Amino acid sequence: MDAGTTRFAAAGARPLPARLAWQARIFGAYFVQFLKMRLAYRMDFLVDTLAVGFSLLIQLAVLGVLFGKVSALDGWNFPQVLFIYGFSLVPLGLFNLVSVNLYGFADEYLIGGRFDRVLLRPVGSLAQVIFESFNVSGLNEILLGLAVMVHAGRELGWKLGAGFGVQDLMVLAVLAPGAALVYLGVFLALTTVSFWFEDKMGLAPPVYNLIRFSRYPITIYSLPVRVFLTFVLPFAWVAFYPAAWFVGGPHLAKVALLTPLVGAVVFGGAVLLWRRGVRNYVSTGS
Amino acid sequence: MEPLIRVEGLCKDYRLVDRREGVSGGLKDLVRPRRRLLRAVDDVSFTIEPGEMVGYIGANGAGKSTTIKMLTGILTPSAGTVEVGGLVPWRQRQQYTRHIGVVFGQRTQLWWDLAVVESFRLLKKIYEVDDATYERQMALFDELLETGKLLSQPVRKLSLGQRMRCDLAAALLHRPRVLFLDEPTIGLDVVAKENIRGFLRDIRQRDGVTVILTTHDLGDIEQLCRRVIIIDQGRVHFDGELADLRRRVGQTVSLSVELREPAGSDELAAATGALPVAWEAASGLRHVARFNRAEVRAAEVIRLVVNDRQVQDLHLAEQPIEHVVREIYRQAAAGGGA
Ligand SMILES: Nc1ncnc2c1ncn2[C@@H]1O[C@H](COP(=O)(O)OP(=O)(O)OP(=O)(O)O)[C@@H](O)[C@H]1O
Ligand SMILES: [Mg+2]
Numbered sequence A: 001m002d003a004g005t006t007r008f009a010a011a012g013a014r015p016l017p018a019r020l021a022w023q024a025r026i027f028g029a030y031f032v033q034f035l036k037m038r039l040a041y042r043m044d045f046l047v048d049t050l051a052v053g054f055s056l057l058i059q060l061a062v063l064g065v066l067f068g069k070v071s072a073l074d075g076w077n078f079p080q081v082l083f084i085y086g087f088s089l090v091p092l093g094l095f096n097l098v099s100v101n102l103y104g105f106a107d108e109y110l111i112g113g114r115f116d117r118v119l120l121r122p123v124g125s126l127a128q129v130i131f132e133s134f135n136v137s138g139l140n141e142i143l144l145g146l147a148v149m150v151h152a153g154r155e156l157g158w159k160l161g162a163g164f165g166v167q168d169l170m171v172l173a174v175l176a177p178g179a180a181l182v183y184l185g186v187f188l189a190l191t192t193v194s195f196w197f198e199d200k201m202g203l204a205p206p207v208y209n210l211i212r213f214s215r216y217p218i219t220i221y222s223l224p225v226r227v228f229l230t231f232v233l234p235f236a237w238v239a240f241y242p243a244a245w246f247v248g249g250p251h252l253a254k255v256a257l258l259t260p261l262v263g264a265v266v267f268g269g270a271v272l273l274w275r276r277g278v279r280n281y282v283s284t285g286s
Numbered sequence B: 001m002e003p004l005i006r007v008e009g010l011c012k013d014y015r016l017v018d019r020r021e022g023v024s025g026g027l028k029d030l031v032r033p034r035r036r037l038l039r040a041v042d043d044v045s046f047t048i049e050p051g052e053m054v055g056y057i058g059a060n061g062a063g064k065s066t067t068i069k070m071l072t073g074i075l076t077p078s079a080g081t082v083e084v085g086g087l088v089p090w091r092q093r094q095q096y097t098r099h100i101g102v103v104f105g106q107r108t109q110l111w112w113d114l115a116v117v118e119s120f121r122l123l124k125k126i127y128e129v130d131d132a133t134y135e136r137q138m139a140l141f142d143e144l145l146e147t148g149k150l151l152s153q154p155v156r157k158l159s160l161g162q163r164m165r166c167d168l169a170a171a172l173l174h175r176p177r178v179l180f181l182d183e184p185t186i187g188l189d190v191v192a193k194e195n196i197r198g199f200l201r202d203i204r205q206r207d208g209v210t211v212i213l214t215t216h217d218l219g220d221i222e223q224l225c226r227r228v229i230i231i232d233q234g235r236v237h238f239d240g241e242l243a244d245l246r247r248r249v250g251q252t253v254s255l256s257v258e259l260r261e262p263a264g265s266d267e268l269a270a271a272t273g274a275l276p277v278a279w280e281a282a283s284g285l286r287h288v289a290r291f292n293r294a295e296v297r298a299a300e301v302i303r304l305v306v307n308d309r310q311v312q313d314l315h316l317a318e319q320p321i322e323h324v325v326r327e328i329y330r331q332a333a334a335g336g337g338a
Helices: A016-039 A042-069 A078-103 A105-111 A115-119 A125-131 A138-155 A166-195 A204-215 A223-232 A240-247 A250-256 A259-279 B022-031 B064-071 B093-099 B116-126 B131-145 B160-172 B190-207 B218-224 B242-249 B265-272 B298-308 B321-333
Strands: B005-018 B034-048 B053-057 B079-084 B100-104 B178-182 B210-214 B227-232 B235-241 B252-259 B278-281 B286-292 B311-318
Touching: A016 A125, A016 B116, A042 A138, A078 A105, A078 A125, A078 A138, A078 A166, A078 A204, A078 A240, A105 A115, A105 A166, A115 A125, A125 A259, A166 A204, A166 A240, A166 A259, A204 A223, A240 A250, B005 B064, B034 B064, B034 B079, B034 B227, B034 B235, B053 B064, B053 B218, B064 B079, B064 B178, B064 B210, B093 B100, B100 B160, B116 B160, B131 B160, B131 B190, B160 B190, B190 B210, B190 B218, B210 B218, B227 B242, B227 B321, B235 B242, B235 B321, B242 B321, B252 B298, B265 B278, B265 B286, B265 B298, B286 B298, B298 B311
Parallel strands: B053 B210, B053 B227, B100 B178, B178 B210
Antiparallel strands: B005 B034, B005 B079, B227 B235, B252 B286, B252 B311, B278 B286
């Protein structure tokens, strides 16, 4: 631009593919940076991995004990429940992978004023916050979830091509990220609240505890609870509904396909809330 | 020429909650918090032409940082408009920030845990700086700011002055058209300050970059800015050339005289006779005369003194800018305002 012009280059002149490629490059670079930093603290990584794996094994054991006594849960047999459980771990892992910065958001970004720096960069503010840090132990959950699903599938007598086709794999590849969007949307909405209220604690921890209810077939709950988990706090969509594609009846299987839509709506709503929140950001006095 | 920066009727209100003391106070706060609005920036308007370097000054809490944060798209104004290069900072933030560089002296914009060079590489990717430009800019920064030696250190291990140099370099890596500096020399020693001032002068000559800087060190202003905007309690109290500011407050100058033999100030006062000159004994043989240049010519005072006494040495000094600014604040506080 020559010195005479007083107008900056036109807005959004770039085509979408170029924009997306640029974003992908940046977040790739963020990820590489993150790994470099992580490798400097190798022990942490190891401990994280062990801790998460251990706690998941305990939860599985509990489930095993539970089903040692009752062989079926309201019409669902053990392998089916196990499959739902295994499925629930995949979106949870995806979500955990990218959500670390949401929990500490108020402390790390708002109160410390670190959000100033985020806003000074020509990249989406939410994307920066999400991609600035990763929780690698999310990968454990994903792997464990896949293993549990494979195991449950075997118990159900599935084989690749018989009972579980390539189509199912593709559906899994769409539903799991869709379900992760539900998580992300819910917790993003809760995080956004800190743009208006200074309170550090927030609602995220109690809500996080409710996640465990989503790992069982929701038909075991009373109607109000089912309505609540489907429409209000839509955790039924993070495991039960999508997993029903594989283990539910034909009716539920259709409902399962709505998961990405629900994810998009919940996450989209949270993003709108975030944008309003950013306009409310007040930085710090010094 | 069309202005590059256009600010009109800009206001920012902060919502404050006054906390009460003790447990009962805490409970009351919970039930009915005492809220009030603080107008930190109040109806500020100005325009800035491309290539200008403007000092934005005022006392603590005057609203400087708040203004800068609105100009850089961090804060959304409560009222008024900002347009820089045809863009509205907070509304078109992502496109806008490609064209500006920002340094907050108080807080680094770099990634705390990363080596400086890693931060630069990330910025290179984010701003899509091509390899040739990147190399050229890095060489320039090393030449002018000596950043080369610092590159391998993590930001958190740098001293304040080193960090500030890196922050400046990072803000300029993508060759922005506008540079916002909020207290870029805070906490630096005299040499470091001089370096930064020299760098800013250089960069402005090279790239014609437009600069707004806030500072409490009026040395920055005297050396860098022709134009100053003074704000107090969120309002603009002066906007114009530094020279005008001096003229407006009164161009008081001081003439310091060293005599060969001791004499009383009253004797010197008698020598300058009817002229409105205030004499004051300094130390030993030195005396200082203060007068307004608009009323009294310095040559006349010197002539009268030299005719009357044996003079060893003479020194004529402008009133330092600190006094000028203090005078503006005083006028503002007295309600004299603009
Ligand atoms: N995030 C905030 N929340 C509430 N009040 C704020 C906030 N930031 C600034 N203020 C208030 O707004 C006023 C202006 O602050 P600002 O930081 O803009 O002043 P400043 O001119 O930069 O001062 P300094 O020279 O001390 O840096 C002050 O009264 C300050 O207390
Ligand atoms: Mg300030």
